[in-house]
Amino acid sequence: MKLQFPIMALILMSISDGREAFAGEESCRACHAMDTTLVGPPFRAVAARYKDDQLAIEKLKKSMLEGSSGKWGGMAMPPNQGLTQEEAERFAHWVMSLNTVSAH
Numbered sequence: 775m776k777l778q779f780p781i782m783a784l785i786l787m788s789i790s791d792g793r794e795a796f797a798g799e800e801s802c803r804a805c806h807a808m809d810t811t812l813v814g815p816p817f818r819a820v821a822a823r824y825k826d827d828q829l830a831i832e833k834l835k836k837s838m839l840e841g842s843s844g845k846w847g848g849m850a851m852p853p854n855q856g857l858t859q860e861e862a863e864r865f866a867h868w869v870m871s872l873n874t875v876s877a878h
């Protein structure tokens with residue numbers, strides 16, 4: 775049927791909206807993966823490390839906006855150019871949400 779493809783595309787777009795499809799994600803992916811260490815630590819490892827930290831969101835936001843070094847290994851993360859406060863907040867919540875996704 776001709777109509778099926780556009781409808782599927784719409785459904786898929788709305789499903790992926792919350793978790794995967796945030797703006798600028800590609801630039802993070804150059805250095806980060808979900809489960810393996812690239813230049814930076816895997817997002818799941820970050821989520822696990824800050825699991826019980828009340829200030830996790832603030833700390834992760836600060837690292838993304840101002841850069842970070844010495845917490846994970848020899849490599850440093852430069853301040854992410856063009857990243858807004860709102861986006862950093864969204865990324866921080868997204869990273870921490872990985873704990874509930876993989877809680878088993």
Ligand code: HEC
Pocket residue numbers: 798799801802803804805806813814815820833834837838842843844845846847848849850851852854857865869
């Ligand atoms: C040039 C490579 C690079 C890019 C681009 C990059 N990161 Fe990083 N990131 C790193 C490295 C290296 C570390 C570890 C820094 C350290 O040891 O303190 C890190 C650490 C982190 C941490 C943990 C910070 C902490 O305080 O423990 C988070 C969260 C993070 N990155 C998220 C992001 C997000 C989101 C983006 C995209 C907006 C991004 N990174 C882009 C290399 C990068």
